[in-house]
Amino acid sequence: MAGAGRILLLAGPVLWVAGANVAPLVEMARISLLDLYPAAPGHAARYGLESYAAFLDSAIYRASFLHSLVLSAVITVLALLMTYPLAYLIAIRSPARHGARYLLLLIAPFWTSEIVRAFAIMLLLSNHGALNGALRWLGITEAPLPLLYDQFSVGFGMLYAVLLAMLLPLYAALVRLPGELLDAAANVGAGPWSRLVRVTLPLTRDGIAAGCALVFLTSLGAFAMPALLGGAGTTLFSMTIGSLFASSAGRWPLGAAFGLILLVSGLAVAAAITRLAPPHRAMMT
Amino acid sequence: MSDIRIAGDRSTVTRRALLRAGAAAGLAAPAVLRASRADAGAVLNVTAYDGFIPPAFRQQFEQQTGIEVRVRLASSQAPELNLLVAERPSPLTDICTVTGNRIHQFFDAEVIEPLDAERLRNWSRIDPLYINADWLAVDRAIMAVPLLLGAEVLVYNTQQVTPPPDSWGAMFNPRYKGRTAYVIEDFLQCTMLYQGADGTFAAYVDHPAAAQRAVNAARDRLIREKPQVLKFYDDGAVLQQLLVNDDVVLAQTYAGTVSRLILAGKPIRFVIPREGSISFVYNFAVVKNAPNRDNAYRFLDALLAYPGIGDALTRSAGYASTFTDAGASLTALERQAFLLTPDQLKRIRFASYRAQKLNSSLIDRAVEEVNAG
Incomplete structure (x- = not known):
């Protein structure tokens, strides 16, 4: 009886994961093999690998894909460099009772929609925006600087969008760091830099790996931020995929194939990141 | 236990x-979810562009009939068609928006059905030019109710673009490098016109190879001139933002997109360039197997009968209407913002419905290549 109850309780989550995550992917994989979708009435479906071959054949699509990979890697590194000191301050340097409050303050903006945040950044960076206004007020510039619709604005927006994905794993790793270890290192003469490189960083490698994997995957699939903040020269692969699904010429198979290529590539890189930085559980316990 | x-x-x-x-x-x-189903009681589901149902008309219709009008917003034809195809044969919408050049495509895809024209009175309120248009009928059966006229225009900032442009070529003028914006799909066809090709595709119905060459030439031009453009946009609100912030000073768009800015006194005007522009008529059609077909006909009948509906549609959607009394109640500024002059009307050309399939297959592919290129 207890076994049956357990199965019933498990059934919900399992069905949810299968229905909401696995089923759409399976359907996308099926569509990626079709010759046409949505198909006209009476069209006999034909399966093949043409959509995957189209990716390999097209230098334009491959360039867009590489652009996404490189930008995601850059965003990941920048996010790590910018967020690690912040997470360190909150987890290690601030009093324990305040840490959660600081974290909450940083998380609060993310309760709003990504679209709203993108438009807020547009207002900030526009010709008549706050940043250009401040630069002119300070006499640094006379004419507004073009800050929108280029790589800078895309990077700015995406970096902001992925902040949380990096901050939370880093905070979780840093907050578990035993303070005695840092004290012991200091007692034997290790300076701040030495403590950071030889104690703190190695012991938070699992948080770094998790944050980097999450940020890389999030950046790779980002759509709203680059679509709103980007310009004609900043098209990412996710936007190319989006345009294929907006086509009425039956281009969904190409979009589905490209989507799966992006997913598999992203997962492979994420797996490599976590493999490069395995957790040091033995030292933590 | x-x-x-x-x-x-x-x-x-x-x-x-x-x-x-x-x-x-x-x-x-x-059972709980069923309450919000598409055929639940006195409801009508309409897939329409923003402003295509004037608020005052909607309120009156709902009050008089007790039918709740539920609007699903669409912003362009291709995604709307994809959605309707995915929903067939049990659609979640009763009335959809379809442009004249796409009526046959929607019908062939089995997402709309011929209108029972006898159930609608007041057809005489629509300009015969549209009622008698060949794109409106399939096998002589009227397919939809024409409502609004959309025309692609060249919009410019009067203070920064002098003299006023009269050609799509202005978009390639180095003086405006990085200060232009367009919808790739639409500007590809404008570029075809600029390059002397037939952007309506009417000339290519039986000549797909020629169409491919013309599209490729326009595509290559746009890829080559990419530094000229600041932003590819899809949403009219994004273009409005670009113009208000002086990010762009020249753009391809639809006449209605910038009407609000003109009314607000911004230094924005539009022209139909001498090479011509592609135009089409927005229509309401009844969806095949519509769950609330009777309500759909009551809605369309009431729309045609509503006093001043043409100008009400123009004010809410921003486009010139297809009604015989179009513009009668508009102010001089509204006429400037919403309507095309007789000279401009002479320059418009309707997209060919016969070539729509060819158009979609070539243009959609070229759009992806310009986007990614």
Whole structure:
């Protein structure tokens, strides 16, 4: 009886994961093999690998894909460099009772929609925006600087969008760091830099790996931020995929194939990141 | 068996009872969800572009008929068609928006059905030019109710673009490098016109190779001139933002997109360039197997009968209407913002419905290549 109850309780989550995550992917994989979708009435479906071959054949699509990979890697590194000191301050340097409050303050903006945040950044960076206004007020510039619709604005927006994905794993790793270890290192003469490189960083490698994997995957699939903040020269692969699904010429198979290529590539890189930085559980316990 | 006690309650909830309650809730869910189904009672589901149902008309219709009008917003034809195709044969919408050049495509895809024209009175309020248009009928059966006229225009900032442009070529003028914007799909066809090709595709119905060459030439031009453009946009609101912030000073768009800015006194005007522009008529069609077909006809009939509907549509959607009394109640500024002059009207050309399939297959592919290139 207890076994049956357990199965019933498990059934919900399992069905949810299968229905909401696995089923759409399976359907996308099926569509990626079709010759046409949505198909006209009476069209006999034909399966093949043409959509995957189209990716390999097209230098334009491959360039867009590489652009996404490189930008995601850059965003990941920048996010790590910018967020690690912040997470360190909150987890290690601030009093324990305040840490959660600081974290909450940083998380609060993310309760709003990504679209709203993108438009807020547009207002900030526009010709008549706050940043250009401040630069002119300070006499640094006379004419507004073009800050929108280029790589800078895309990077700015995406970096902001992925902040949380990096901050939370880093905070979780840093907050578990035993303070005695840092004290012991200091007692034997290790300076701040030495403590950071030889104690703190190695012991938070699992948080770094998790944050980097999450940020890389999030950046790779980002759509709203680059679509709103980007310009004609900043098209990412996710936007190319989006345009294929907006086509009425039956281009969904190409979009589905490209989507799966992006997913598999992203997962492979994420797996490599976590493999490069395995957790040091033995030292933590 | 373990029990779960709820604080402050004398009842005891056993695990079995909890599971039973969960199962019951699961079984009851469809009944609860059914309340919001597409065919639930006195409702009408309309897939329309922003402003295509004037608020005052909608309010009056709902009050007089008791039918709740539910609007699903669309912003362009291709995604709307994809959605309707995915929903067939049990659609979630009763009336959809279809442009004249796409009527045959929507019909062939089995997402719209011929109108029962006898059920609609007041056809005479629509300009015969549109009622008698060949794109409106399939096998002589009228397919939709023409409402608004959309025309692609070249919009410019009067203070920064001098003299006023009269050619699509202005978009390639180095003086405006990085200060232009366009919808790739639409500007590709404008570029075809600029390059002397037939952007309506009418000339290519039986000549797909020639069409491919013309599209490729326009595509290559746009890829080559990419530094000229600041932003590819899809949403009119984004273009409005670009113009208001002086990010762009020249753009391809639809006449209605910038009407609000002109009314607000911004230094924005539009022209139809001498090479011509592609135009089409927005229509309401009844969806095939519409769950509330009777309500759809009541809605369309009431729309045609509503006093001043043409100008009401123009004010809410921003486009010139297809009604015979179009513009009668508009102010001089509204006429400037919404309507095309007789000289401009002479320059417009309607997109060919006969070539729509060819158009979609070539243009969509070129759009992806310009976007990614």
